[in-house]
Amino acid sequence: MNSLIVVSILALVVLYLGLFKAKNALLPVSVLGLVAALVLAVCEWNSGAAPIFSGMMHFDNFAVAFTSLTVVSTILILLLSKQYFEKISENVAEYYTIILFALAGIIIMVSYHNLSMLFVGLEIMSVSLYILAGIKKRDFASNEASLKYFLMGAFSTGFLLFGIALLYGASHSFDLSVIAKYVTDHPEGLNPIFYAGIVLIMVGMCFKVGAAPFHFWVPDVYEGSPTLITTFMATVVKTAGFAAFLRLFSICFAPLSDFWMPTLLAITIITLFIGNITALFQDNFKRMLTYSSVSHAGYMLFAIVALGATSSNAIFVYTAAYSLASIIAFAVLILVKEQTGSENFDSFNGLGKKNPFLALVVTVSMLSFAGIPLTAGFIGKFFMFSSALQEYHIWLVVLAIINAIISIFYYFRVIVAMYFKDAERKELVSNGYFKLVLGASAIITVVLGVYPSLITDLF
Amino acid sequence: MNLLILLFFPLVGSIAVLLNRNYAKQTALISSIITLGFAVSMLCNFEADASKQFVVDLAWMPQFGISFKAGIDGISMLMVLLTTVLTPLIILSGFNRTFKHTSALFALILFMQSALLVVFTALDAFLFYVGWEAALIPIYFICAIWGGADRIKVTYKFFIYTFAGSLFMLLGIIYLHLQTPGNTYDLQAFYALNLDSSTQAWLFWCFFAAFAVKIPIFPFHTWQPDTYTESPTIGTMLLGGIMLKMGIYGLVRWLIPVLPLGFAEWKELALILCIIGVVYGSIIAFTQKDIKRLIAYSSIAHVGLIAAGVFTWNLQGLQGAMIQMLNHGINVIGLFFVADIIINRLNTREIALMGGIAKIAPKLSITFLIVVLGAVALPLTNGFIGEFLLLNGVFQFNIWAAAIAGLTIIFSAVYLLRMYKNVMQGTLNELTGSFKDIHGSELVVLGVVCALIIVIGVYPQPILHISEAAVNGLIGEVNSKLAF
Numbered sequence: 001m002n003s004l005i006v007v008s009i010l011a012l013v014v015l016y017l018g019l020f021k022a023k024n025a026l027l028p029v030s031v032l033g034l035v036a037a038l039v040l041a042v043c044e045w046n047s048g049a050a051p052i053f054s055g056m057m058h059f060d061n062f063a064v065a066f067t068s069l070t071v072v073s074t075i076l077i078l079l080l081s082k083q084y085f086e087k088i089s090e091n092v093a094e095y096y097t098i099i100l101f102a103l104a105g106i107i108i109m110v111s112y113h114n115l116s117m118l119f120v121g122l123e124i125m126s127v128s129l130y131i132l133a134g135i136k137k138r139d140f141a142s143n144e145a146s147l148k149y150f151l152m153g154a155f156s157t158g159f160l161l162f163g164i165a166l167l168y169g170a171s172h173s174f175d176l177s178v179i180a181k182y183v184t185d186h187p188e189g190l191n192p193i194f195y196a197g198i199v200l201i202m203v204g205m206c207f208k209v210g211a212a213p214f215h216f217w218v219p220d221v222y223e224g225s226p227t228l229i230t231t232f233m234a235t236v237v238k239t240a241g242f243a244a245f246l247r248l249f250s251i252c253f254a255p256l257s258d259f260w261m262p263t264l265l266a267i268t269i270i271t272l273f274i275g276n277i278t279a280l281f282q283d284n285f286k287r288m289l290t291y292s293s294v295s296h297a298g299y300m301l302f303a304i305v306a307l308g309a310t311s312s313n314a315i316f317v318y319t320a321a322y323s324l325a326s327i328i329a330f331a332v333l334i335l336v337k338e339q340t341g342s343e344n345f346d347s348f349n350g351l352g353k354k355n356p357f358l359a360l361v362v363t364v365s366m367l368s369f370a371g372i373p374l375t376a377g378f379i380g381k382f383f384m385f386s387s388a389l390q391e392y393h394i395w396l397v398v399l400a401i402i403n404a405i406i407s408i409f410y411y412f413r414v415i416v417a418m419y420f421k422d423a424e425r426k427e428l429v430s431n432g433y434f435k436l437v438l439g440a441s442a443i444i445t446v447v448l449g450v451y452p453s454l455i456t457d458l459f
Numbered sequence: 460m461n462l463l464i465l466l467f468f469p470l471v472g473s474i475a476v477l478l479n480r481n482y483a484k485q486t487a488l489i490s491s492i493i494t495l496g497f498a499v500s501m502l503c504n505f506e507a508d509a510s511k512q513f514v515v516d517l518a519w520m521p522q523f524g525i526s527f528k529a530g531i532d533g534i535s536m537l538m539v540l541l542t543t544v545l546t547p548l549i550i551l552s553g554f555n556r557t558f559k560h561t562s563a564l565f566a567l568i569l570f571m572q573s574a575l576l577v578v579f580t581a582l583d584a585f586l587f588y589v590g591w592e593a594a595l596i597p598i599y600f601i602c603a604i605w606g607g608a609d610r611i612k613v614t615y616k617f618f619i620y621t622f623a624g625s626l627f628m629l630l631g632i633i634y635l636h637l638q639t640p641g642n643t644y645d646l647q648a649f650y651a652l653n654l655d656s657s658t659q660a661w662l663f664w665c666f667f668a669a670f671a672v673k674i675p676i677f678p679f680h681t682w683q684p685d686t687y688t689e690s691p692t693i694g695t696m697l698l699g700g701i702m703l704k705m706g707i708y709g710l711v712r713w714l715i716p717v718l719p720l721g722f723a724e725w726k727e728l729a730l731i732l733c734i735i736g737v738v739y740g741s742i743i744a745f746t747q748k749d750i751k752r753l754i755a756y757s758s759i760a761h762v763g764l765i766a767a768g769v770f771t772w773n774l775q776g777l778q779g780a781m782i783q784m785l786n787h788g789i790n791v792i793g794l795f796f797v798a799d800i801i802i803n804r805l806n807t808r809e810i811a812l813m814g815g816i817a818k819i820a821p822k823l824s825i826t827f828l829i830v831v832l833g834a835v836a837l838p839l840t841n842g843f844i845g846e847f848l849l850l851n852g853v854f855q856f857n858i859w860a861a862a863i864a865g866l867t868i869i870f871s872a873v874y875l876l877r878m879y880k881n882v883m884q885g886t887l888n889e890l891t892g893s894f895k896d897i898h899g900s901e902l903v904v905l906g907v908v909c910a911l912i913i914v915i916g917v918y919p920q921p922i923l924h925i926s927e928a929a930v931n932g933l934i935g936e937v938n939s940k941l942a943f
Binding site (some may be wrong): 018170233367373374378382385386389390397398401404405408409412416418451452453454 | 517518520521522523539592595596600603604610615618619622623626627629630634636637684717728813
């Protein structure tokens with residue numbers, strides 16, 4: 001709760017810093033503010049017993065965990081932004097401000113206890129992202145990304161809002177606990193419009209997390225946006241989307257899983273296959289990552305399909321692993337693109353020789369994406385498979401295994417390019433912040449892979 | 460705690476190798492010899508009964524029933540010996556080769572050793588799986604960085620095959636875990652499960668996929684000849700000498716005791732696949748012109764017989780499999796090392812271009828002969844006792860199976876001796892005229908290999924004794940469930 005206030009005020013402070021041309025203060029102030037928000041969030045661990053603000057928000061452990069995760073990812077991304085934003089635009093303060101506003105929306109999304117707050121949080125985040133996607137004003141792809149994102153996003157918000165309205169019509173409340181009580185009080189059958197509401201909300205949420213067949217905006221938006229913004233979308237935004245999705249379904253709709261589960265199961269399977277098979281045919285590394293992010297959304301949906309006691313844990317571990325790996329991959333992509341001007345797999349050729357450190361961290365990230373043991377990604381996949389098997393979705397896991405095998409092809413393409421293909425290239429230069437973020441992310445990935453109890457004990 | 464030192468010392472060694480780049484080979488060798496010392500000291504304190512000894516049990520992820528639990532019984536002891544004896548030989552075999560990025564190569568080998576030891580001692584299914592996959596990463600990089608021209612495609616295939624197999628095993632492991640009363644990954648809890656036979660029947664294939672790819676059993680073998688040929692010899696030795704034993708060990712320790720009813724349902728089919736592999740590998744080995752490929756196919760045949768012995772699930776078959784795993788490791792390292800020496804000096808793998816080497820390289824010719832005789836299972840060499848017990852086991856199971864599998868001895872005598880003849884005897888030609896005999900580290904490696912072949916061949920009893928009680932215990936456990 002306090003962290004939400006800190007982040008909101010921080011965003012305004014940063015905006016004023018921009019006004020007074022205090023460019024050098026932007027990064028330190030943002031990072032320090034976020035660290036403060038992180039500390040405040042962690043302090044609320046185990047203290048949020050009841051909903052606050054007339055039942056609008058509930059800062060329970062779930063909210064604390066996901067707030068911390070999104071804040072940490074944002075800190076890592078902001079550390080990478082040193083010198084990055086200056087190259088794109090003159091009004092650097094805007095970036096920091098809008099990212100922080102988006103983060104404020106995200107904190108609301110992971111801690112809402114009322115559907116109106118879900119909507120408010122989602123909109124704060126989305127509107128900020130529409131701007132961020134199009135922030136390269138003179139860049140055609142960036143404009144396209146922004147417009148596409150806006151149209152699709154507005155569309156999906158419509159679905160979500162209509163769904164919320166229908167739920168209200170049936171249960172006469174926006175409050176999550178009232179809706180949950182409504183569901184349990186009517187075991188014999190609910191008002192049909194309630195079911196319609198669930199479906200619409202599900203469609204709206206699937207749009208936001210980029211699950212197929214509602215994923216068509218993802219590739220273009222991810223590719224067109226500045227890479228660092230893409231990183232933010234792929235990590236923080238995706239984490240928040242899944243946290244909000246899971247929160248709603250586990251609190252309110254768990255008893256109705258017979259109704260929505262088959263639909264979501266179908267969505268999961270389609271997402272896995274579309275994401276993986278399309279990623280297989282990409283020559284562009286960034287586009288490969290965007291399609292792989294679609295397929296990872298499929299794995300994350302496992303936790304909701306097989307809703308149970310371990311679901312929040314599974315999503316938390318998976319999103320943490322995925323965020324770290326994505327930050328590494330996108331950060332190195334920024335460096336590679338700066339030097340070669342290309343985002344293709346070929347531009348990674350020979351990196352292993354010239355930049356052993358960068359090649360090593362990318363390898364860790366790819367192994368984590370692929371779910372190889374001793375990396376955090378494996379623990380994430382392991383939890384997802386466990387939760388699916390707990391509900392006896394054996395065929396789902398078999399399909400997921402097939403997808404995991406397919407994904408080896410494109411993740412290993414990067415490793416093959418870096419180590420086994422030679423190319424004339426110069427050493428990449430990266431500043432200290434990059435080394436810090438990359439090194440820290442890789443080490444955390446391996447540490448979580450070896451000793452996951454650090455974060456699996458949370459829930 | 461003793462066991463933890465054994466498991467993780469190679470990791471320490473691997474870091475030491477990276478820090479000590481100028482003496483990478485020497486550091487790696489010292490590290491692996493110290494590990495061997497640990498293993499031998501454990502062997503001295505080892506009681507050859509069926510119990511698990513030196514058990515370590517540390518909390519890892521207690522809320523999910525995962526613990527770091529490892530221990531050694533007779534079966535594991537043999538595998539630990541296999542790993543710790545062969546690794547120094549493999550490292551030593553690289554001594555007078557030059558590699559690019561030497562320190563990385565030897566660090567990866569030691570890392571792999573650690574993972575292999577974890578696999579062979581794990582008493583927790585999760586730990587087993589982690590070790591199983593962790594062993595795959597270093598060998599992938601060893602083959603892909605230091606391999607031949609076609610290595611990228613070949614290693615892709617290798618990785619995908621093995622990774623696919625192990626993911627199905629992961630599915631099986633998680634499924635079994637969810638069936639255990641306390642939701643644990645403990646091996647004993649898996650043994651205590653009493654699932655119905657239809658569940659066990661499909662779970663059997665989940666595990667079988669992983670193990671059959673590693674061993675490899677026909678028809679899961681197609682990655683193997685290419686990978687063996689394209690890998691650097693040091694990688695081939697790791698693959699053929701130690702890594703494929705992971706699969707056989709998995710059959711003995713996990714698949715059959717955990718899923719006895721599944722095993723009972725499919726054992727004939729599995730045994731037939733193994734025997735097909737024996738015959739198929741032998742026939743293809745006949746026609747090979749490439750020395751490394753010939754040995755690769757012969758390995759399919761030999762390993763098929765070991766797996767067949769396991770599937771008979773009687774004392775002779777299993778004991779034969781145990782000792783033959785050790786023997787096959789020793790022999791295959793000898794064969795591949797000799798092949799590597801010859802290929803390296805002649806710059807060709809074509810058997811037809813070789814000949815007459817025995818005349819100018821007497822030391823090589825004697826050691827090579829001993830290794831070949833061990834591989835063709837001549838009495839008084841190590842291969843004989845293993846194959847004798849294996850065939851004895853298969854014979855008790857089915858006479859016809861034994862008759863067909865017995866062909867392996869004749870077949871292997873034919874193609875291996877023919878290979879020896881074509882390579883070593885005959886007349887010298889331009890290429891082989893200036894062949895230098897083995898010396899230094901090469902001589903040490905082949906000397907040790909030959910000594911092991913003869914010592915085990917003459918007096919195998921101590922080795923059989925190590926695993927006998929544990930094997931008997933496992934057989935009894937499974938048979939009591941089958942009778943039930």
